[in-house]
Amino acid sequence: xxxxxxxxxxxxxxxxxxxxxxxxxxxxxxxxxxxxxxxxxxxxxxxxxxxxxxxxxxxxxxxxxxxxxxxxxxxxxxxxxxxxxxxxxxxxxxxxxxxxxxxxxxxxxxxxxxxxxxxxxxxxxxxxxxxxxxxxxxxxxxxxxxxxxxxxxxxxxxxxxxxxxxxxxxxxxxxxxxxxxxxxxxxxxxxxxxxxxxxxxxxxxxxxxxxxxxxxxxxxxxxxxxxxxxxxxxxxxxxxxxxxxxxxxxxxxxxxxxxxxxxxxxxxxxxxxxxxxxxxxxxxxxxxxxxxxxxxxxxxxxxxxxxxxxxxxxxxxxxxxxxxxxxxxxxxxxxxxxxxxxxxxxxxxxxxxxxxxxxxxxxxxxxxxxxxxxxxxxxxxxxxxxxxxxxxxxxxxxxxxxxxxxxxxxxxxxxxxxxxxxxxxxxxxxxxxxxxxxxxxxxxxxxxxxxxxxxxxxxxxxxxxxxxxxxxxxxxxxxxxxxxxxx
Amino acid sequence: xxxxxxxxxxxxxxxxxxxxxxxxxxxxxxxxxxxxxxxxxxxxxxxxxxxxxxxxxxxxxxxxxxxxxxxxxxxxxxxxxxxxxxxxxxxxxxxxx
Numbered sequence: 001x002x003x004x005x006x007x008x009x010x011x012x013x014x015x016x017x018x019x020x021x022x023x024x025x026x027x028x029x030x031x032x033x034x035x036x037x038x039x040x041x042x043x044x045x046x047x048x049x050x051x052x053x054x055x056x057x058x059x060x061x062x063x064x065x066x067x068x069x070x071x072x073x074x075x076x077x078x079x080x081x082x083x084x085x086x087x088x089x090x091x092x093x094x095x096x097x098x099x100x101x102x103x104x105x106x107x108x109x110x111x112x113x114x115x116x117x118x119x120x121x122x123x124x125x126x127x128x129x130x131x132x133x134x135x136x137x138x139x140x141x142x143x144x145x146x147x148x149x150x151x152x153x154x155x156x157x158x159x160x161x162x163x164x165x166x167x168x169x170x171x172x173x174x175x176x177x178x179x180x181x182x183x184x185x186x187x188x189x190x191x192x193x194x195x196x197x198x199x200x201x202x203x204x205x206x207x208x209x210x211x212x213x214x215x216x217x218x219x220x221x222x223x224x225x226x227x228x229x230x231x232x233x234x235x236x237x238x239x240x241x242x243x244x245x246x247x248x249x250x251x252x253x254x255x256x257x258x259x260x261x262x263x264x265x266x267x268x269x270x271x272x273x274x275x276x277x278x279x280x281x282x283x284x285x286x287x288x289x290x291x292x293x294x295x296x297x298x299x300x301x302x303x304x305x306x307x308x309x310x311x312x313x314x315x316x317x318x319x320x321x322x323x324x325x326x327x328x329x330x331x332x333x334x335x336x337x338x339x340x341x342x343x344x345x346x347x348x349x350x351x352x353x354x355x356x357x358x359x360x361x362x363x364x365x366x367x368x369x370x371x372x373x374x375x376x377x378x379x380x381x382x383x384x385x386x387x388x389x390x391x392x393x394x395x396x397x398x399x400x401x402x403x404x405x406x407x408x409x410x411x412x413x414x415x416x417x418x419x420x421x422x423x424x425x426x427x428x429x430x431x432x433x434x435x436x437x438x439x440x441x442x443x444x445x446x447x448x449x450x451x452x453x454x455x456x457x458x459x460x461x462x463x464x465x466x467x468x469x470x471x472x473x474x475x476x477x478x479x480x481x482x483x484x485x486x487x
Numbered sequence: 488x489x490x491x492x493x494x495x496x497x498x499x500x501x502x503x504x505x506x507x508x509x510x511x512x513x514x515x516x517x518x519x520x521x522x523x524x525x526x527x528x529x530x531x532x533x534x535x536x537x538x539x540x541x542x543x544x545x546x547x548x549x550x551x552x553x554x555x556x557x558x559x560x561x562x563x564x565x566x567x568x569x570x571x572x573x574x575x576x577x578x579x580x581x582x583x584x
Contacts, residue, residue, distance in 0.1 A: 085558065102565050103558045195542040209541050238548040239541070307525040318502060325503075327577055332570030339580040340503070348505030356504055360495070360514055361521060363502040377528050379538030384531070386539060418517055419524055435542025460543075 003028040004165040005483065008074045008222045011168060015073035018062060022055040022073030026117055029075045033119065033166040036486050039147055041139045042161040044080045044090060046120040051075065054117045061115070069114035071229055076111060077161040077170035080121035081128055082213070083202040084108050087118075091204050092136035093126045095324050095331045095350025105202020106237065107171060107213055107230045114229040119167050122157025126352045127321065128178055128206045130154050131424045134415045135354040143186060144484040145450055149408040152182030152424075155216070159186040162216045163451075164486050169226050170216045175206050176309050177403075177428025179214045180440035184403035184453020187442045189470060189480065190216050191223050194460045195435035196241035198227075199234030207316035208239070210309075210432040218480050220441070220471035224248035227463060243461060251464035252471040256290045259465070262297035262396030267427055273406045279444030279452040280402045283473065287400070290472050297396060299388040302430065304381050309429045310422060311365050311378035317355075318362030324350065357418060382433050389434045393459050398469065401427050403440040403453035431457050439466040442479035451479070490519040 003011070003025055014020045030048055037043055058073050078084060081091045083101035085108075090096045104112070111118070125135035133141040133156030141156040143149040144164040151160040155172025159182035162170050172179040174192035183190025191214045198213045205211060215226035231245045263284065268277060288294050326332040326346025333345035351359070365374035392399060404424060414421040431438035436457050443454035456466045474480055495515045499506050506514065562575060571578040 099568055102560050102568070109558075235548070235550065239545065241543070301531075304528060304531060307528050310521060311525055311528075322503070326570065327579055329568035330570070336580065339582055341505075342580050343503040344500075344505035347503055348507075351504070353510075356506070356510070357514065357517060357521075359502050359504060360498050360518055364494075364498045364518065364522070367498065367501060373529065374525070376538060377531075377533060378525075379540060380533035380536040381528055381531055382539040383536050384533070386542075419520060 004032050006168065007219050008071060008168040008217065009219070009225055011074050012070060012072050015058070015062070016068060022058040022117065023052065025073050026051050026055040026075055029119060029167060036164050036166055039142060039486055040144055040160050040164050040166070041141050042077070042122050042157040042164070042166060043120040044092065044123050044138060044157070045088060047087065047118055051117050051119055058115050058117070069116070070225060071111065071114040071116035074116050074169065075119045075167045076116045077119050077122050077158055077167040078108070079124055079155050079158045079170070079172045081124060081173060081204040082108060082171060084118060084121070087121065089121065089204065090138070091127045092124045092138055093350065093352065093355065094137045095347070097137070097331070099329050103202065106199035106234045108202060110230050116229070122155070122161055122170065124157060125154035126355050127204065127317070128154040128173055128175055129317070129354050129358055131177070131181060131421055132411065132415065133157065134411055135352060137352050140411055143408045144486050145187060146408065147486065149410050149450070150185070152185035152408065154178040156182045158216050159183050159188060159190065162186070162188045162218060163484060165483055168218065169222050171213060171230070172216055173203055173211055173213050174432065175210045175313060176432050177425040179216065180403050180428050180438055180453070180455060181425060183216055183440040185408040185451060187451030187479065187482065187484070188216055188218055189220060189223050189442070190214065190440045191227060191463070191466070192431060192438045193227060193231065193463060194437045196239055197437070197461065197463070198230050199232070199237040199240045201234055201236040205320040207313040208320060209316060210313060220467050220474055221249065221252060223439070223470070224252060224467050246464055248464060248467055252468050254464070254468050256292050256468060256472060259292040259398065260396040261287060261292045261294045262392055262399045263294060264297050264299045264302065264392070264399060264401060266299055266302035267401040271405050272402060275446045276402050276404070276406060276452050280400070280454050283443035283454045284400050286473055286477065287469060295396065297392050297399070299392060299430070301381065301385045301388050305385060305430045305433060306422060306426055308378045308381050308385065308433060310361065311374050312382065314358040314362030315365050315375050316362070318359045318366065321355070321359055326350070354418070385430060386434045389436065397459070398465055399457040401455045401457070403427060403455040407446045407450035407452060427455060436460060437463045437466060439470060441470045441473065443477070444479060490515055490522060
């Protein structure tokens, strides 16, 4: 079996047992990446020499019988909004085109301690705002299953890199579906952990009460492995939770007997593609066969989720992105007459259209005279949405839904109409508003061979249950093992 | 309540964003339709419902009030990202006229 078809778990095992050198693994993935990425365009930058050096360091440790981490020699792609010291971090924005990170994000430090190898920084919608990677200032990433289509977003590069096996695993960030939606459209697994499970320190902030970093992988076992490596409290992120990190790998085989799964009726509605609905219902039947019971539930405020999100996320973004002033770092306009003009022009030239649009919505929603009607009301409705989930989780243990209403769409289809684009996140947003863990896993293909995703939502800090369901489902369903030919 | 170009100009000033005439026109209609969409929230009764700013109750986490050097980063390294500087300082336009 060629190296690129191995999982992270398999690679780490072989490297540890000296069956293969980390250097050979990294070389194989680099060769494949250079063959495929001219078509897929998943990466903003590929770190050839740095990755080879890291691999040699891991091999040297093994040669000296020193202990190595759980991801020894495993290549990983990193979304370009996570800081790797000494490398550029652009957020796919002109305003950060030349920004070089001066420190590591906590997740990057943890990955270093696990002996993982950084393959490169992957493309995203600018500042993680979008659902297709079309909002990148640099390139539009292609869906490896059909390069005429988008990979989803905002973590489209990280999803496409794993789908095309340019890396066995990758990291993304998820504010309203930015891990789960591209995972579904690219046919891989994507996990948004519970809010606070993973430190956000060193993630360029978009909406701080919603953002969470999480793994992409081709198996549930690899999701568990990567989550194990990055989870845990961090003194540099006061929103990270002081709660012991369980053994996610051990949880994969736990019994699913009697587990109660809820299907929210509000998620099976008009606008849901019949092929997607059929695949999702089929997958739920398969979960029943594993010992779970299924019942219909209701999340009455589902209709309000998109509106709440498109007030709260832009409001937080408008505040977070005020740090880009053109002075301390980032794009700096030439020839401004005064300080105000320097701010306005640097930002006007540096930010792309979607980022400007969201800063404008957020600033409006927070501005004097509109705060109560928009921001404050959205925060109250957010409470109602959370209560819906609390009520639902009294009757069921897991909620299953489609991840997206349709399979991957084509570039240009939605980009001119922001509202149409926002609607592609309609099933993924509630999870962030409520802070819950959410997993998207491959559950089939359309007739035209485009991947379909099943979304599982759990109670706070119950990632183990989601991973166990995915792992046991994978045993009889090999959607996740299919590799696109990228033509 | 329709959003006007004047509103867009006001918000752009608050957000410190220079917009072209074409952007102002486009944002006026796009923001108007987005704000129209989120109108559905007004109909919901939220009397007595507390707002949620954060998924879990946030608590202050204290540390010793002393400086720590993050990952050994030196000032020079940080200053390399500054687009306009003089020696160890950021250069800014005159703040007080």
